[in-house]
Amino acid sequence: MLALLGKRDAITFLLDQGIPINTDSDPEGRTMLACAALKGDTTLCNMLLDCGANIEAQDKFGCTPLNIAAAEGELEAVWGTMAGRGHTVVSIAAKNGRVGVVRFLLEETEALAYPPHIVRGQKWKNFAFSAVVDREERNEILELLRRFKHMKG
Structure with missing residues (x-):
């Protein structure tokens, strides 16, 4: 949920404490990266990818962060982030x-x-x-x- 709220400092703190980056972070089974993609937060997407977030992680409906971004109309905001990393x-x-x-x-x-x-x-x-x-x-x-x-x- 922190990713949906754009709480980068709180996320950084939790990651520093060893919280797994690819676990579900909302009731839909989305990871922090998927939530950041949903909001079009490229800064947070970059931060999470730098920390090893799985770009192919699927939520409980089988959607990846890129699928979610596209469905929400945020594809343009995160396309460069993901494409720039070869994804x-x-x-x-x-x-x-x-x-x-x-x-x-x-x-x-x-x-x-x-x-x-x-x-x-x-x-x-x-x-x-x-x-x-x-x-x-x-x-x-x-x-x-x-x-x-x-x-x-």
């Missing part, structure tokens, strides 16, 4: 083997998949995929990323 919609979808989402983002939604810094500069062959991603999904995603890099390069 983009493309990278999260790729890591989790979501071939259709990666294809859609790279081929159909120029606005979400570009500017090229989102894709370029990444070492996709060393990309850390989730353990549930099978070889076929992995190879298809890597091919999509390679094609997109050359298309935009």
Whole structure:
């Protein structure tokens, strides 16, 4: 709840005392990062990410901080924070083997998949995929990323 109220000093104090950063902080099961994203508090998002907040943590409805920010219209406020750390919609979808989402983002939604810094500069062959991603999904995603890099390069 402190994140929803923007109480950065109180959060810093609690983190210094060893409170786990990725535990539920509200009745919806949202983490502090998700609550900060909900409020569009980029300063708090940055602080929490610096402290190791899990950008992929899901609330009890399966929503991540990025999903929550988008649903609340706060995407613009936190997009740079998350994208600047290499956590983009493309990278999260790729890591989790979501071939259709990666294809859609790279081929159909120029606005979400570009500017090229989102894709370029990444070492996709060393990309850390989730353990549930099978070889076929992995190879298809890597091919999509390679094609997109050359298309935009």
